[in-house]
Amino acid sequence: MSNDLGDFLRSRRSRIQPAEAGLREYGRRRVPGLRREEVAQLAGVSVDYYIRLEQGRGKHVSDAVLDAVARALRLTDPERLHLYALARPTGTVDARPTTASGVYTDTIRPGARLILDALTAPAFILGRRMDVLAWNALGDLVSGFSRVPASERNQARYLFLEPAAPTFYPDWETVAGETVAYLRLDAGLHPDDPKIEALVAELSARSPEFRRHWAAHPVKEKTFGTKLIHHPEVGRLDLGYETLALPGDPDQLLVLYTAEPNSPAAAALARLAERHALTV
Known part of the structure; x- marks a missing residue:
């Protein structure tokens, strides 16, 4: 047991x-x-x-x-x-509530969608289990969410099961540790979520690297930090990230990638947007 x-x-x-x-x-x-x-x-x-x-x-x-x-x-x-x-796995601890109604949903509010599209930075919304629920145009150009089948749009699944992930994230080991640490936190808060159990079982069965990280029991929130990305079109992107819980839907997280003004990363994002006729 x-x-x-x-x-x-x-x-x-x-x-x-x-x-x-x-x-x-x-x-x-x-x-x-x-x-x-x-x-x-x-x-x-x-x-x-x-x-x-x-x-x-x-x-x-x-x-x-x-x-x-x-x-x-x-x-x-x-x-x-x-x-x-x-x-207290029976849900007696209300440590991080879900929606205002107390019921989790992976539906994006129209207002949240408008905020996402109004942002000029690459941005996306994560739901429970690190499922990718929505993104803006530049976020899609950076991460390629739209090219992934809807049932597989999950950050942890991409990181551990996608062969290209270690190339996309040159600091893959650090990203893997952070991802598992957040997934551990989420799983502990929602012990009766069968989808989390299924995701952990799938990743454990298919990825020795995931099993290694999971066995260490890391626990950490993903609030802010840095992310190094090797983009197939524009090369190296040294980005910061900020993670914000959406008001009324704290199980939905708005993630924004940031680049210092006049930095190589900012110039690369501008080139990427220009190639695809985006205004940033």
């Missing part, structure tokens, strides 16, 4: 050395990082209680205990959110 909570906790205690936590090392350690009893000590809970939590048997665990474990393991905010979601 799968125990995602236990796997996650073990992965996080393995990265902290006792000295870093102010503890004395003693005895021979068979695995790296903190022992379970050391995490319990740091969190101020009994060893038996922590062991049951790591074994997935900690029913009705309190906020205070989860917060104490999060502090002991030095979890980031996204990792803490993931811990709550895994500890």
Whole structure:
């Protein structure tokens, strides 16, 4: 039986050395990082209680205990959110709501569509599971969404199953880690979503690289950063990206690629738009 909570906790205690936590090392350690009893000590809970939590048997665990474990393991905010979601998989944690009505939809509001088309930067909208729901013209020229069948328009699927992905993303390993980290976060927030389960199962079966990254239990939001793209028409694009949750639809994310003014990337985007008769 799968125990995602236990796997996650073990992965996080393995990265902290006792000295870093102010503890004395003693005895021979068979695995790296903190022992379970050391995490319990740091969190101020009994060893038996922590062991049951790591074994997935900690029913009705309190906020205070989860917060104490999060502090002991030095979890980031996204990792803490993931811990709550895994500890309470029945949906009792309303950590990141869906639409205003409480029901997720992959339909794009007309207003969001107008915003997307009004943007002069490459932009697209991601839904749950990193499905690509919509894009503007320049976003399509950069990423080629329209050339992909609708049922396969998914960022994770492209990254791990498309042979051209490592060429398109020269820093493929970094992008892969970020993608899996966000997918982990999304899966933890929506444990009853069969489409997420199906996507993870498909990628695990078909991609050894995905299995390797997934087994590390990374958890991270995709809020902003940089993206290096090798475009087949205009070559290297050093871009920034910003990710914004749409008001009323926080499971839908507006992603914008940005280029510094007068930079080579800005010039390359202008050339790309000009070749295809776009006004930017």
